[in-house]
Amino acid sequence: MRIGLAGVGRIGAFHAETLRSLDTVDELVVTDLDTAAARSLAERLGVAHAETSEALLAGGVDGLVIATATPGHSPLLRQGLEAGVPTFCEKPVASTLEETLELAKLASASDVPVHIGFQRRFDQGYQRARQAVHDGELGFVHTVRANTHDQAPPHATYIPTSGGLFRDCSIHDFDIIRFVTGQEIVSVYATGANKGASFFSEADDVDTAAAVLTLDDGTLVTLSATRYNGAGHDVRLEVIGSDGTMGVGYDDSLAVTSAQEGVDFPKGPRHWSFMERFLPAYRSELTAFAEVASGSRPSPCTVDDALQAFRVAEACEISRHEDRMVRIDEVAAT
Numbered sequence: 134m135r136i137g138l139a140g141v142g143r144i145g146a147f148h149a150e151t152l153r154s155l156d157t158v159d160e161l162v163v164t165d166l167d168t169a170a171a172r173s174l175a176e177r178l179g180v181a182h183a184e185t186s187e188a189l190l191a192g193g194v195d196g197l198v199i200a201t202a203t204p205g206h207s208p209l210l211r212q213g214l215e216a217g218v219p220t221f222c223e224k225p226v227a228s229t230l231e232e233t234l235e236l237a238k239l240a241s242a243s244d245v246p247v248h249i250g251f252q253r254r255f256d257q258g259y260q261r262a263r264q265a266v267h268d269g270e271l272g273f274v275h276t277v278r279a280n281t282h283d284q285a286p287p288h289a290t291y292i293p294t295s296g297g298l299f300r301d302c303s304i305h306d307f308d309i310i311r312f313v314t315g316q317e318i319v320s321v322y323a324t325g326a327n328k329g330a331s332f333f334s335e336a337d338d339v340d341t342a343a344a345v346l347t348l349d350d351g352t353l354v355t356l357s358a359t360r361y362n363g364a365g366h367d368v369r370l371e372v373i374g375s376d377g378t379m380g381v382g383y384d385d386s387l388a389v390t391s392a393q394e395g396v397d398f399p400k401g402p403r404h405w406s407f408m409e410r411f412l413p414a415y416r417s418e419l420t421a422f423a424e425v426a427s428g429s430r431p432s433p434c435t436v437d438d439a440l441q442a443f444r445v446a447e448a449c450e451i452s453r454h455e456d457r458m459v460r461i462d463e464v465a466a467t
């Protein structure tokens with residue numbers, strides 16, 4: 134199978150290495166607006182490169198992986214759909230709700246499969262928690278706690294086009310809360326702060342945020358996000374029920390120091406980036422995309438799934454700006 138990859142920045146270069154190592158991928162061709170970066174990665178990995186995404190698609194590929202900066206997703210996803218090429222697209226599908234809605238319509242009217250990159254769905258811990266909820270192992274679930282704490286901010290130029298902390302970062306939590314609980318989020322109350330670099334507030338963004346979400350069965354969720362967690366990359370979920378509590382992300386890499394005397398948990402080492410934290414999940418995700426591209430399985434995460442997570446992020450932004458509770462049905466669904 135010949136796979137094309139657009140965007141060779143932080144996640145794109147990492148995905149290129151994973152794709153190159155998959156048995157099902159015989160050939161990889163990479164492209165980037167920064168042609169020198171694409172050429173240099175191609176040389177380093179011993180794969181092909183194309184000068185433009187148009188040239189990449191014209192050369193014939195069995196699957197397209199979009200890992201460009203977020204504003205590049207929408208035009209490339211359209212190109213992939215028009216060319217009839219199964220497409221993997223990094224989250225978020227687009228920077229705005231309007232574009233996300235349009236792409237959801239286009240994708241649902243097309244036979245071409247699209248797989249959106251919410252890699253937590255492939256993490257063993259989240260899968261185990263989902264099974265426990267599904268099997269009733271925790272009794273009735275009443276509370277969920279979700280954290281996404283990045284160790285350090287991305288480069289300053291990333292922030293203005295990222296869509297903001299909720300659309301760029303907490304969107305992973307919104308998706309995985311739906312995946313684990315099987316419930317939809319119906320309302321949010323969100324707030325944020327900028328205590329770090331000023332480039333966040335200059336982009337009308339925040340570097341730290343909190344939200345209270347309500348699910349459609351009444352379960353309450355508290356959510357926390359930050360770009361500044363010097364202790365390490367810390368992504369966790371706790372599901373609390375009448376018969377038990379299950380935690381995802383609680384192992385020896387946990388980026389927390391216990392204040393209890395004599396306690397040496399966690400023993401470390403910690404994760405310092407999302408690449409380390411989710412290494413096996415990213416591999417499983419791209420293995421699954423190769424199966425989607427070969428037609429042997431349906432997309433495990435559709436544009437419509439991504440739209441539902443995006444609506445929650447949009448509601449959080451409205452809530453943060455207007456300082457009020459926002460129902461998700463205030464945010465357009467079609």
Ligand SMILES: NC(=O)c1ccc[n+]([C@@H]2O[C@H](COP(=O)([O-])OP(=O)(O)OC[C@H]3O[C@@H](n4cnc5c(N)ncnc54)[C@H](O)[C@@H]3O)[C@@H](O)[C@H]2O)c1
Pocket residue numbers: 139140141142143144145164165166167170186200201202203204205223224225250251252287291301407
């Ligand atoms: N799933 C995850 O865990 C995860 C983690 C990090 C980033 N992401 C997503 O991946 C995307 C890329 O993030 P990043 O951190 O790698 O960003 P980055 O800024 O490091 O890299 C982006 C790359 O895209 C290239 N590019 C921009 N527009 C392009 C276009 N139209 N065609 C071709 N190349 C183009 C840039 O030149 C750059 O090399 C973002 O949408 C981000 O939300 C997902």
